[in-house]
Amino acid sequence: MALRVSALPLTYVAHVLAVAAAVLVLVWNIHFRGGLAFESTNKNLIFNIHPVLMLIGFIILGGEAIISYKALPWRKDVKKQIHLVLHAIALILGIVGIYAAFKFHNESNIANLYSLHSWIGLGTIVLYGIQWLFGFVVFFFPGGSSAIRSDSLPWHVLFGMFVYVLAVCTALLGFLEKLTFLESSGLLKYGPEAFLVNFTAIVTILFGAFVVFSAVAPAQVVDDFSYSSI
Numbered sequence: 123m124a125l126r127v128s129a130l131p132l133t134y135v136a137h138v139l140a141v142a143a144a145v146l147v148l149v150w151n152i153h154f155r156g157g158l159a160f161e162s163t164n165k166n167l168i169f170n171i172h173p174v175l176m177l178i179g180f181i182i183l184g185g186e187a188i189i190s191y192k193a194l195p196w197r198k199d200v201k202k203q204i205h206l207v208l209h210a211i212a213l214i215l216g217i218v219g220i221y222a223a224f225k226f227h228n229e230s231n232i233a234n235l236y237s238l239h240s241w242i243g244l245g246t247i248v249l250y251g252i253q254w255l256f257g258f259v260v261f262f263f264p265g266g267s268s269a270i271r272s273d274s275l276p277w278h279v280l281f282g283m284f285v286y287v288l289a290v291c292t293a294l295l296g297f298l299e300k301l302t303f304l305e306s307s308g309l310l311k312y313g314p315e316a317f318l319v320n321f322t323a324i325v326t327i328l329f330g331a332f333v334v335f336s337a338v339a340p341a342q343v344v345d346d347f348s349y350s351s352i
Contacts, residue, residue, distance in 0.1 A: 129192035129339035132332055136189055139329035140182045146322040147177045154315045160222070165230045171222035173296065176243075177326065179215025181289055183208050184250070185333040188286060192336050206262055209254050216247050239295040246292050249285045253278070283337060290330035297323040 151158060151170040158174060159167035186193075187208035191201050220243065227234050235241065260266045260274050301319045305311050 127339060129189070129336045129341055132336040132339055133189045133193035136185065136329060136332040136336055137193075139325055139332060140186065143322060143325045143329055144178045144182060146318060146325060147174055150315070150318050150322060154318065160225075165226055168222055168229065169226035172219050172226070173300070175215045175219030175222065176296070177293060177322075179219060180212050180247075180250075181293055181326065182329070183215065184212040184286060184289065185329060187212060188282065188333055189336040192339070192341055202261065206254075206258065209250075209257070213247075213250055213254055216250065220244070220247060237295075237299060239292060239299050242288065242295065243292045246285060246288045249281075250289070253282055253285055257282075279337075283334060286333065287330065290326060293326055294323055297326075 151174050155166065155170050156164065157167055158170050160171065162168060187205050190205045190208060191198075194201050194204065196204075223240075224234060226232070235244065256274075257278060260278070261271060265271070266274065297319055301309075301316060305316065309316060
């Protein structure tokens with residue numbers, strides 16, 4: 123007999139992992155990296171905004187937006203608005219996070235857009251914005267016809283999942299790149315900060331996985347052996 127799980131318990135796991143990932147990235151950048159600042163003589167504080175906003179603002183809020191249809195008990199129109207708003211906030215915070223990375227590079231005389239992480243990251247934020255605009259126009263305002271919405275929905279979901287998985291992969295490249303830079307500058311490879319960064323990346327992978335599991339799992343599991351009145 124196949125094991126079938128509804129989406130709701132999977133969303134609970136995703137919420138817990140989201141909190142864990144947020145705490146870990148804040149501890150890393152505030153406790154180990156010295157804090158956050160948009161203006162500072164210590165340019166590293168400017169960069170610290172980037173991983174915090176990209177993980178909490180972009181990946182976590184974006185993931186919560188994806189699973190909002192399965193996690194919330196409210197009417198579909200309310201869940202649609204929450205889905206739209208959370209994605210908009212995620213997009214805005216993602217743009218601010220990328221701006222912080224450019225600001226750090228420019229003020230530190232470091233070249234921009236030289237790594238695979240930066241290339242894929244910039245492409246991901248552009249695709250995310252296109253996906254949001256498409257969803258807004260077709261499903262919210264002015265809204266397409268019922269036929270257009272019906273035909274567009276599977277592609278909207280599929281493309282959205284692709285962009286989200288791409289975002290998670292980009293974050294992992296970012297963790298790897300930053301940790302490699304730190305270790306080449308003297309950070310202990312088996313020290314507490316290195317372990318914290320790796321654990322944050324692992325929790326991010328698990329969160330992304332449970333977002334995908336929640337999105338593809340049925341909202342309710344129907345028992346084939348249950349009886350209904352004739």
